Amino acid sequence: MTSISPRADDHVPTYRHNVLEEELMQDIHKGFQTADQTTDAEFLFRFLDRVHANESVQSYHRLMLDLAPVVAGQRILEIGSGIGTVAMQLAEQVGPSGYVLGIDKNEMFIREAQRRGSSRNLPVEFQVGDANQLDLPDASFDAARAERTLMYLENPGQALDELVRVLKPGGEIVIFEFDYDVAVIDTSDRELKHRIARLLGDSVASAGIGRQAQRLFKERGLEGVAAMPHLLRADLATFKIVFGAILSQAVQSGKLEAAEVAGWWAELEQAEQNDTFFVGLLGFVVYGRKPATA
Numbered sequence: 441m442t443s444i445s446p447r448a449d450d451h452v453p454t455y456r457h458n459v460l461e462e463e464l465m466q467d468i469h470k471g472f473q474t475a476d477q478t479t480d481a482e483f484l485f486r487f488l489d490r491v492h493a494n495e496s497v498q499s500y501h502r503l504m505l506d507l508a509p510v511v512a513g514q515r516i517l518e519i520g521s522g523i524g525t526v527a528m529q530l531a532e533q534v535g536p537s538g539y540v541l542g543i544d545k546n547e548m549f550i551r552e553a554q555r556r557g558s559s560r561n562l563p564v565e566f567q568v569g570d571a572n573q574l575d576l577p578d579a580s581f582d583a584a585r586a587e588r589t590l591m592y593l594e595n596p597g598q599a600l601d602e603l604v605r606v607l608k609p610g611g612e613i614v615i616f617e618f619d620y621d622v623a624v625i626d627t628s629d630r631e632l633k634h635r636i637a638r639l640l641g642d643s644v645a646s647a648g649i650g651r652q653a654q655r656l657f658k659e660r661g662l663e664g665v666a667a668m669p670h671l672l673r674a675d676l677a678t679f680k681i682v683f684g685a686i687l688s689q690a691v692q693s694g695k696l697e698a699a700e701v702a703g704w705w706a707e708l709e710q711a712e713q714n715d716t717f718f719v720g721l722l723g724f725v726v727y728g729r730k731p732a733t734a
Contacts, residue, residue: 481548485523487681492525496672500616500725501526503668504585507727508614513537514582517606519571519599520544520589524553524564530585531564541581543569571599579608586615588723590653591644597656604660610732613662614725616670619650622722624671627707632700639686639695653726662728671720676712679719680705 491497510516510533521527521542531540540563544550553566569575571586571593584603590596603613623637641647654667674682687704690696711717 481552484548485552487678488523488525490678494672494674494678496670496674500670500672500723503670503725504614504616507666507668507725508583508585508612510534510583515539515580516541517576517581517584517603518542519569519574519584519586519603520592521553521566522546522549524549524556524566526585526587527553527564527566528557528562531562534563536563538563540564541576542566543571543574545570572602574602574606576606578605579611581606581611582608583612583614585613586617588616588618590615590617590649591620591646594645596646596649596652597659600656600660604662604730607730609730611730612727613657613730614727615653616723616725617650617653618647618672618721618723620644620647620721624718624720624722626711626716626718627704629700629704629707632704635696636683636687636704639690640683643686650722650724650726653724657726657728660728661731663731665726665728667724667726670723670725672723674719674721676708676717676719679708 510530512533512535514534515538516530516534518527518530518540521544524542527540527542531538534540542550542553542564544553544566545568547568550566550568557564557566571589572595584607586599586603590599593599600613607613620643621637621641623633623640625633625637627633646652654665657665687696687701691698691701708717708719
């Protein structure tokens, strides 16, 4: 078991509207999947804390809990658990008779989750693992969850097969996944917006998993399947961090011109100053239940 308690320095950081150049170069999508000598771990941790505090994220968390309520004594699996924030909250809800297991393939995140869990006694563990090949017995969990995880997998259906396998009969799955082919951005240059949105979609392995998940759930025999769209609003600082490395790499590869990217940022910064900035990424909360009988 791992105990969880935030330290004094585990606060949600305040980000500047003017994100630094080195932050624009941080490839968060790569960082979420692998850790190497170029990875700024603390930057990723701060970013995840910021995202978790976003009201749009809190809103879909509430919807996930409405669809699959957490009950005392449950055993819950979360894949792609990151730095453990949600798993810790779930552990508080299942209580001492329950158990939560957070799995992430990035050892850096697992170490941070364990560090954050060093001073409270909650029924939660964090393990490095592969969502496509879970080292867990069949029918061993009451519920399974994932957020912004399946989009990074080449074969998200395989991960769903594993989640269904480890669920007990009647167990529930609830996920939140983006449709990275859809970006709602208020900008004057519609053609450039579409080009940039395509670059975002190309930055992950399964950009369309949000819209595909309902079908994938039904193909695996899940019952009561529901897919609910959710627009996740982003402020300029978060948007810059998500898009920054993608656009920098596009300039370096010749897919975009440096001048048009500079103009793009300048327009969005002006919109932020005018309180007219609007960006949203489309996602879906998807629910399904394993049949109680074969």
